[in-house]
Amino acid sequence: MRVVIAEDNALLREGLVLLLTSAGHEVVAVAGSGPEVLPALLEHRPDVAVLDVRMPPGFRDEGLRAALEAREKIPGLPVLVLSQYVEESYAAELLGVGASGVGYLLKDRIGRVDEFLDALDRVAAGGTALDPEVVTELLTRRRNSPLDSLTPREREVLKLMAEGHDNTTIAKTLVVTERAVSKHIGNVFLKLSLPPSDSGHRRVLAVLAYLQNV
Amino acid sequence: MRATLRQAGRATLQLVISAAMAFGSYIFVTVLLITAILTVTVVGAFMLPETVLLIRRIAGAKRQQAGAWTGRKIPEAYQPLNGTVRERLRTAVRDPSTLTDFRWMVAYYAYGALPVLMLPLWPLGLVVDGVWCGLVRREAVVLPLISRLADLDAEWSTALLKPSPKAQLAVRVEELVQTRAGAIAAHGAELRRIERDLHDGTQARLVSLSMRIGLAKRAYDQDPAAARRMLDEAQTLAEEALTDLRHVVRAIHPPILTDRGLVGAVRALAASSALGVAVTVDGLTDGHDGPRAPAAVEAAAYFVIAESLTNAAKYSGADRAEVHLARARTGLRVQVRDEGRGGAGGPSQAIGSGGEAGGSGLLGMQRRVAALDGSVTVTSPVGGPTVIEVELPCVW
Numbered sequence: 243m244r245v246v247i248a249e250d251n252a253l254l255r256e257g258l259v260l261l262l263t264s265a266g267h268e269v270v271a272v273a274g275s276g277p278e279v280l281p282a283l284l285e286h287r288p289d290v291a292v293l294d295v296r297m298p299p300g301f302r303d304e305g306l307r308a309a310l311e312a313r314e315k316i317p318g319l320p321v322l323v324l325s326q327y328v329e330e331s332y333a334a335e336l337l338g339v340g341a342s343g344v345g346y347l348l349k350d351r352i353g354r355v356d357e358f359l360d361a362l363d364r365v366a367a368g369g370t371a372l373d374p375e376v377v378t379e380l381l382t383r384r385r386n387s388p389l390d391s392l393t394p395r396e397r398e399v400l401k402l403m404a405e406g407h408d409n410t411t412i413a414k415t416l417v418v419t420e421r422a423v424s425k426h427i428g429n430v431f432l433k434l435s436l437p438p439s440d441s442g443h444r445r446v447l448a449v450l451a452y453l454q455n456v
Numbered sequence: 457m458r459a460t461l462r463q464a465g466r467a468t469l470q471l472v473i474s475a476a477m478a479f480g481s482y483i484f485v486t487v488l489l490i491t492a493i494l495t496v497t498v499v500g501a502f503m504l505p506e507t508v509l510l511i512r513r514i515a516g517a518k519r520q521q522a523g524a525w526t527g528r529k530i531p532e533a534y535q536p537l538n539g540t541v542r543e544r545l546r547t548a549v550r551d552p553s554t555l556t557d558f559r560w561m562v563a564y565y566a567y568g569a570l571p572v573l574m575l576p577l578w579p580l581g582l583v584v585d586g587v588w589c590g591l592v593r594r595e596a597v598v599l600p601l602i603s604r605l606a607d608l609d610a611e612w613s614t615a616l617l618k619p620s621p622k623a624q625l626a627v628r629v630e631e632l633v634q635t636r637a638g639a640i641a642a643h644g645a646e647l648r649r650i651e652r653d654l655h656d657g658t659q660a661r662l663v664s665l666s667m668r669i670g671l672a673k674r675a676y677d678q679d680p681a682a683a684r685r686m687l688d689e690a691q692t693l694a695e696e697a698l699t700d701l702r703h704v705v706r707a708i709h710p711p712i713l714t715d716r717g718l719v720g721a722v723r724a725l726a727a728s729s730a731l732g733v734a735v736t737v738d739g740l741t742d743g744h745d746g747p748r749a750p751a752a753v754e755a756a757a758y759f760v761i762a763e764s765l766t767n768a769a770k771y772s773g774a775d776r777a778e779v780h781l782a783r784a785r786t787g788l789r790v791q792v793r794d795e796g797r798g799g800a801g802g803p804s805q806a807i808g809s810g811g812e813a814g815g816s817g818l819l820g821m822q823r824r825v826a827a828l829d830g831s832v833t834v835t836s837p838v839g840g841p842t843v844i845e846v847e848l849p850c851v852w
Binding site: 295296301302303326327329330331334350353354379383 | 691694695698699702705706711712714715716723724727728729730
């Protein structure tokens, strides 16, 4: 895959380049500050962009703004946003411009190389990768919602689904059969009164939309 | 006529009390003179601070009485008398209010006799005004003079008992010394807490992580399986250290404040709250333009709001809350209000008890605000609503 990286910290930037090239990806451009991001993306049209939230010149949320702007200019451009900390409202902003091809992860997750590369693939393929911390926040914030009626196992399944995983990964993570996962998902959709949906990405979107609006 | 009589009656009561006080202070000034003489000898030195305290009490009573009549409160500006005898003595003598009080007391020797004038006014007034109002139907002239007497007594007392600007300044300085000492102590406690968090959490994990890597390197050739296990553990420790660090950073200065400013950060907080939270803003702007309070003030405000909303979500039973942020001339004002069942904190019970609903949270809130010379007011009657108001002084 052709990747554009936006990260101001040289140490992390080199690390990311090393990691991605060793995984067989091609890093076509690196941007070290907010204003450099959009031109680089417009010029190279990568398969996926990996962006840091906080970048020069303001060291605020330049990367996030660049991601939102880029997705306006290049509809459907897959972006994976990385940050030193996660903020639910940032996730909402990112998902607000369409949840397909969007990732939002803590930088810590890069350390789990296989999982990180898997998330990157998912985002590049139009899927979603949402940090477990964000999903936990989404799941725990409302009292007296239909979420309370879920069994612990159903909650686990919902959590993994919201993070953007497919049935196969969910089954593997929870050490159950895919049939069992399908059954749990069916129950979750029933309890939350969501319309039954195929196992594709639309299902993730339905779940995320639900969690954001509870 | 009836109203005039009633007014004259009230003035009479006022003047009678005033006369009683004057009589009391005549006796007292005599005692004072004796003390003054004794002070020259060493014996009186012990008595002087006590005497000053007594003068303050008498002057305080007069302030209250005069203030009640005019409806204008007369401020006090006393420096606290505490410490050793020598210190008390020094403060008692140096406090400009001592001189003010003493001057008043001497003056009161003279105008304390004012109430006596009312004695001839009553019979005269009843006769003259009785004829004047009752028969000629004109306005009363003599009885209102009694009210004028009480006015005069109160006016003179106000003028004489009003603390000098110097005394007010001295008291303000004293206050600032106290709050600054408190602020420095709170700041120190905060630094020690951060140091402890880093030392016990992050540092310990990093040491342990480095150890695991060292062990993995040793085991690398002979026992690859063990080496791999060590590396797994090392990774877990690295992740835990990062999580620790994130918590410490959040407690020092939440990153979203840097990204979005106070208003943006509070809106994000509101959006992620379990309650439906309405945020209203007065004098502040979203984003980075416009005035911003100092970072420490923003962080404290954010912390207070986060804590209040968490408490409200957990204990109040309300499903809505309101947050109001306002820029005032003297600083930042924050109000968090919910229509829940109330009974949270309260000045005496839950703050400090820790066990009560949200008590420890309120305590942490107070510490944090006190460190910035600010104030927290919690009003939460049983049955609600709970209102938490915070004032954070700052220049912006």
